[in-house]
Amino acid sequence: MALTFPIYLDYHATTPVDPRALEAMLPYFTTQFGNAASRSHAFGWDAEKAVDRARRQLAALIGASAGEIVFTSGATESNNVALKGLAAASRGRGDHLVTSVIEHKSVLDVCRQLQKDGWQVTYLPVNAEGRVDPDDVRGAITDRTVAVSIMAANNETGAIQPLAEIGAVTRERGVLLHSDASQAAGKIPLDVRTLGVDLLSFTGHKMYAPKGVGALCVRRRSPRIELAPLFHGGGHERGIRSGTLNVPGIVGFGRAAEVNAAELPGEAVRLAALRDRLFEGLSSRLSGVGLNGPREGRLPHNLNVHFTGVEGESILMAIDDIALSSGSACSSGSVEPSYVLKAIGLSDALALASVRFGLGRFTTEEEVEYAVEKVARVITQLRGRRSAARGPRHLSTSST
Numbered sequence: 001m002a003l004t005f006p007i008y009l010d011y012h013a014t015t016p017v018d019p020r021a022l023e024a025m026l027p028y029f030t031t032q033f034g035n036a037a038s039r040s041h042a043f044g045w046d047a048e049k050a051v052d053r054a055r056r057q058l059a060a061l062i063g064a065s066a067g068e069i070v071f072t073s074g075a076t077e078s079n080n081v082a083l084k085g086l087a088a089a090s091r092g093r094g095d096h097l098v099t100s101v102i103e104h105k106s107v108l109d110v111c112r113q114l115q116k117d118g119w120q121v122t123y124l125p126v127n128a129e130g131r132v133d134p135d136d137v138r139g140a141i142t143d144r145t146v147a148v149s150i151m152a153a154n155n156e157t158g159a160i161q162p163l164a165e166i167g168a169v170t171r172e173r174g175v176l177l178h179s180d181a182s183q184a185a186g187k188i189p190l191d192v193r194t195l196g197v198d199l200l201s202f203t204g205h206k207m208y209a210p211k212g213v214g215a216l217c218v219r220r221r222s223p224r225i226e227l228a229p230l231f232h233g234g235g236h237e238r239g240i241r242s243g244t245l246n247v248p249g250i251v252g253f254g255r256a257a258e259v260n261a262a263e264l265p266g267e268a269v270r271l272a273a274l275r276d277r278l279f280e281g282l283s284s285r286l287s288g289v290g291l292n293g294p295r296e297g298r299l300p301h302n303l304n305v306h307f308t309g310v311e312g313e314s315i316l317m318a319i320d321d322i323a324l325s326s327g328s329a330c331s332s333g334s335v336e337p338s339y340v341l342k343a344i345g346l347s348d349a350l351a352l353a354s355v356r357f358g359l360g361r362f363t364t365e366e367e368v369e370y371a372v373e374k375v376a377r378v379i380t381q382l383r384g385r386r387s388a389a390r391g392p393r394h395l396s397t398s399s400t
């Protein structure tokens with residue numbers, strides 16, 4: 001198959017909408033445009049039926065029941081609804097949360113905000129593979145702890161977290177477990193029941209559905225999970241999230257979940273093989289290639305590597321036909337090393353020398369082969385330029 005450019009290898013940032021999800025959505029923009037809350041006519045009933053189908057499709061993906069799915073605008077909102085909602089509803093009963101240093105900003109910044117409101121937050125470290133130790137979770141829980149929030153898999157290192165073990169700890173201690181599964185949902189098997197997860201956030205645009213639609217699974221259990229809503233209004237979504245439902249987005253999200261569930265086993269194997277090929281290709285052509293994150297227990301479509309002596313940003317700038325992400329974040333104009341890579345013990349230099357490859361549904365073998373050759377060539381050139389720039393200085397120092 002002929003290559004088309006640019007090649008997209010940034011599937012952790014977002015994914016295209018699957019054509020099957022798009023097709024399912026289209027009627028809900030035009031002929032079936034009803035408001036799912038309209039109870040008095042067929043337009044509303046049709047919309048409600050479509051939303052209910054999506055609820056079942058999404059619930060099936062994560063081992064939940066349809067009534068446990070609350071629709072939101074995405075994982076940022078789901079994380080806010082979960083953590084702020086729990087905090088506001090459990091005031092007086094506790095004032096402590098446990099999370100990890102590698103969480104997405106939409107968890108970390110909510111925690112920082114809650115700290116300003118008087119909450120205590122424990123930020124657990126991770127080991128060199130990027131995993132939280134369930135014993136650390138156990139050690140951090142006090143009789144003031146309301147909830148633990150640990151992501152299912154990390155968006156940079158791909159490290160899959162030991163959620164089942166953490167769930168066993170939280171259940172034993174009678175503390176709620178929230179998990180941001182934005183990167184894991186649809187990519188690895190997830191079952192909220194066996195994992196012991198009480199609240200699970202996920203989002204459409206990381207799993208081949210549109211942007212602007214997400215979900216929070218709120219388990220029906222006893223004692224009931226109390227969540228104070230962030231939005232007040234029509235009382236949609238069990239009063240947890242008022243606001244007219246994004247019916248087309250929800251329909252696409254549901255259909256995407258169904259496709260993910262069906263294709264997950266084969267896709268996980270295919271993508272892990274492509275990913276391994278990418279790593280082996282780069283390692284055999286270049287020296288100084290190091291894997292960031294775990295060898296086992298990582299998202300099948302994730303590769304994160306450092307290339308010693310070159311900056312990830314320079315690699316990205318030198319490559320204009322492949323979409324990639326580096327181990328840095330641009331904050332207020334300066335390049336900062338990724339806090340996740342620093343948390344697994346990388347120096348600033350190695351974190352800045354890192355590149356994240358995110359493979360996905362439409363990634364082909366040819367694209368991976370092209371990426372290997374291109375990245376290897378660019379890094380060889382950048383390293384050559386560096387030593388050429390260093391060369392004369394070495395000569396002049398040695399000659400004086």
Ligand SMILES: *Cc1c(COP(=O)(O)O)cnc(C)c1O
Pocket residue numbers: 012013073074075076077104106151154155180181182183203204205206212214
């Ligand atoms: C993308 C992402 C989010 C944010 O999701 P949105 O739907 O874009 O708000 C949260 N957590 C993780 C781990 C993510 O990868």
